[in-house]
Amino acid sequence: MSPIPPLTIFARRCYVRACHARITLMIMEHPLDQPVLVLNRLWQAINTCSARRAMTLLYQGHAQVVANQGASHFSTHDFVSWRDFSLANPEPRMLQSVSLSIRFPRIILLCFFDRLPKKDLKFTRQNVFERDKNTCQYCATRFDRSSLNIDHVLPRDRGGQTTWENVVCSCIPCNSHKGNRLPHEARMKLLKKPARPKWRPFVNITFAGGTDNSWSHFIDLAYWNVELGE
């Protein structure tokens, strides 16, 4: 048998490479492989997974789909509700089977906190606000997060540390009134002594698989997930 000429070998390699590239592209483009944003029970973006994995979690009842319904309005759906929502609001690309036509989720909300890998709770603005339930710890009023500050109980320039035990959620008027004083010096009383929360969320989020427009509400909140420091 005569040896294969070098040019033919090269051409074959090119063809094989082209086929691989095409197959890879086809796999990457498959809607079931598209990334889905994963939120924890506190609606914090924690990870991404494939639409395939999201559908499994949805079907098993471990997650709900979060549907963006304009502005900052979101609805959540279990499997049956998502199927009905898909029928009422079809998209060009749907997951089709003999008996089912359902939309691909873009965001899911995990239902069970304790099924997640645990990690040390990050000391973040978001988590301080979660701990204090968006409530000013001085006047006991609940506010929108944009109207809340982080207050150092013992002020920083008097040696107060930025720790779970020394920061609380505070409204801007209370924060201004307290100023550079201890609560009792300002005749203010804390709702409760600040402490590290008992709950623990999980993995750090990365967005290696790209992002979807509908994620912006949650990814913009990455600001809240920045670790606090001195």
Ligand SMILES: [Zn+2]
């Ligand atoms: Zn207040």
